[in-house]
Amino acid sequence: MTPHRSRRLLTALVTAVAVVLGGGATAATASATPTPTIQNATVASPTVVTHETVAPAADTHDDEGWFTSWAQSQQRVSGKNFDNQSMRMITRLTQGGDAVRIRLQNQYGTRPLVIDQTSLALSAGGPAIVDGTSRVLTFDGAESVTIPVGGEVWSDPTSIGTTAQQELAVTFFLARPTVASLHDRAGRNNYGAAIGSGNRNAEVSGASFTENLPWTYFVSAVDVYNTDLAGTIVAYGSSVVDGVGSENCGPGCDAFGQDRRWTDELARRVVDELPPSQQVAVVNEGISGTTSSPACGSGGLDGVSRLDRDVLALSGVTGVIFYYGTNDLANGCSDAAILASYRQIFERLRDAGIKVYVTPITPRPGYTALMNEYRSSVNAFVREGGNCSGTCDGVVDFDAVLRDPANPNSILPAYDTGDGVHANVAGQEAIAASIPLEMLASAGSPVITSGAPGGTVVGEPYSFTLTASGYPAPTFAVTRGTLPPGLTLDGATGEISGTATTALAYRFTITASNGVSPDTSASYTIFVSPAWATPAITAEVEPRCLAGRPYLAVRVTNDEDVPLDVEVATAYGSKTFTAVAAGSNGYQAFAARDGLTAGTVTITSRDGDDDREGSETVAHPALTC
Incomplete structure (x- = not known):
């Protein structure tokens, strides 16, 4: 099983060793965290809820049926504090299934993160949820969980029926002062209840969730169990992937919260146009402002450094659509540095059995002549052979879709948000329309x-x-x-x-x-x-006197029908030669200085491929001349 599928145990294993708030699990091997005293707050017990509590589903599903259906990468720590309150994150599934599990992260937190209760439900729009669909999630059987700094946990699976393009609301109760990690561009409003309002996970109407939060906290991936899916496609890159510009739909028009990124449009195309046997999930792992190479910036959020966390750790990944390099160029990096990171990333993905589809770098008006020279070099590498010079599996050419023929250093005015770099809604749709669906559906093919x-x-x-x-x-x-x-x-x-x-x-x-x-x-x-026989040789060994000095004469006869490599080893030296097929190579003479003492001669014969070897040892007497 490849690494991206074998990850099912928690990265930081949830154990029941540490008890938090009367029965919570901790995602670390550290000792239990003591329950803090919270002043002027009523902390609802996580085991007393008014909505449906679902015991952890028996994990009878194998990994082959799990697919990540929504994702957003954590990228920084929040400057906002939470205390004795709840928040509700909205996640839009690209494919549905009959069970769900989620990943929570404390990637950039400054202290262990205690989440006292997590629940999920079908979203009814805004902060409201569909009555009767709420599920309290558990982590290794416990409702509360502690996630260490830099760690993550996956919930136990819970049974809930979902469909493609359906929204799930994930609600968290934080009983104590908390600083959270987040993703900057939620692309929609998430929701927070007031500080001190207690556990509102059970609330159906969402009336208490009065604060709009344009960031995504804690939850970074949602898996569905669906054995009919053909895979998960991960869009991986910087702002062009993250969806910058997707809220721009023209003068007087605002598409915020309408899921108009090219990955959203692509996911809808998959549902509408592919047959049931070829359906795939499409998830977005873009982070704006990041680079491909760690040498070019990003502070650890570059494509090389976050590959394990944001691609290989997801479920059922069959293909990656890769867009990186524009910020590398803007940060002064060369084509050599960019291509070195490309090769490293592509090799790791393909070694994991994941197909890699790469887009050339799109235009940017701020590039210098040298930057454009480097961009041309990188793009020529990507386009070469239609497979990145043999290092990837295909090319999806966003550059060809977006660039302005009249101004190749900028994108088409009809697709331009105004910065010459990012695509508006029309450009997002054009990108999505350019990607062959059959390519995505066959990404999991052997x-x-x-x-x-x-x-x-x-x-x-x-x-x-x-x-x-x-x-x-x-x-x-x-x-x-x-x-x-x-x-x-x-x-x-x-x-x-x-x-x-x-x-x-x-x-x-x-x-x-x-x-x-x-x-x-x-x-x-x-x-x-045929079965090999030992190479056949015949050896004659004779001591001789020559000009008053003793010599050892050795004669080797090869009875094979091919030449043999022969090595003759004596106490007076050794020689290697080729014995002529079916004949003699003549005598080999080995000189002794004073007298020839009694000893042995070893003759070793091998065929030309060193597959067969024969050896013979012959004794000889002493001789004094």
């Missing part, structure tokens, strides 16, 4: 990644394992030709193993499939050689 199997010899044990990317994990089958007799294929693991019985060249085709079209096939040949 690709065979293993090289060719090596040869074998009759009677020798053999093993070779085929590998393939894809989601779900592919299985393998021989669809044409045959394996060598004695070898079998394990369709689940891809291992070809056994002991070949017949010498011949065997050609066959392997097909990897996982239910996501198209399948992938590769043709191979396994050469089975």
Whole structure:
């Protein structure tokens, strides 16, 4: 199982060792946090609620059925304090399912975060929720949870039926003074109740949630369980991904809260245009102002540094739409630095079995001539071969969609918010319309990644394992030709193993499939050689006197039908040579200084591939001349 799917345990494991407010779990191994005294506040017990409390669902679902359906990356600590109050975050699912779990983070908090109660419900618009749909979430069975600084937790699954494009309200009760981490651009209003108003999680009308919060606190991902989905597509990048400009719909028009980012438009296209068997979730992991390379800025929010947290840790990810580089250029970085980060990110994603679709960098009026030279170099790399010079899986060309032919350093006036950089609603729609849906639907299709199997010899044990990317994990089958007799294929693991019985060249085709079209096939040949015999040599060893000095004469005869590499080793030195096929190479002479003492000569013969080796040891007497 690849890393992005094997993450189901909490990054900071929720344990029941530390008890918070009478039975809470902590997402750390530290000792229990003492309950603080709260002055002039009534703290509602998290176990006494007026709406439905759902016990943790038995986790009978395997990871293959879980898909992240909404996400927003945490990016900084809030300057706002919360105390004995509730807040309600609205998350718009791109796909639905029959169960939900959520990720909470304290990525930038300054102290351990205690959330006393978390619930979710179907949103009824604004801060209101649909009566009868509320679920109190648990974390390792407990309602309250403590998240350490820099940590995160995933809730236990809870059963609730959701549909594509449906909004979920996630409500938190904070009994004590709290500083939260957040995402800057919620793209809509979230809601807060007044300080000191206590636990309002059960409130259906939302009347107490009087404060509009244009940021997203705590919740950073929502997973749905839906075995019919074909994957999750993650949009990953900076402000063009984050949705800057998506509220701009022209003079006198404000699209705030209308979900008009290109990722929102793309998610709607998927639901409306793809058949049920090809539905995918689309989630947005953009953070405005960030860079691709850590060397170019971003303070740890660059594409390399946050890849694990914001892509690989999500569920069911099959593809990434990647837009990065514009802020790298603006910060003075070169094309070499940008491309080094591209290669690093693309390699990690593809190693995890995730397809990577990359957009060239879009125009920016503020670029200098040198910056535009670097942009041209990066974009040429991305477009080369239609696959980033072989490092990615495809190109989605936002630059071609947005740029103004009359002014290539800016975007089309019809798509321009006024800064020459960011697309308005019309531009967001144009970007979404340019992305091939079939490409996204097939992102989870298998690709065979293993090289060719090596040869074998009759009677020798053999093993070779085929590998393939894809989601779900592919299985393998021989669809044409045959394996060598004695070898079998394990369709689940891809291992070809056994002991070949017949010498011949065997050609066959392997097909990897996982239910996501198209399948992938590769043709191979396994050469089975006859059982090897020890190379045949004959050696004669004779002490001789020559000009009054003792010598050791060694003669090697090769009886093979091919030349053999021969090494002769004596007490007086060694020599390596090639023995002519089926003949003698003549004598090799080894000189002794005074007298030749009795000893042995070792002659080793090997074939040209070092696959076979024979050795012979011959004794010889002493000799004095």
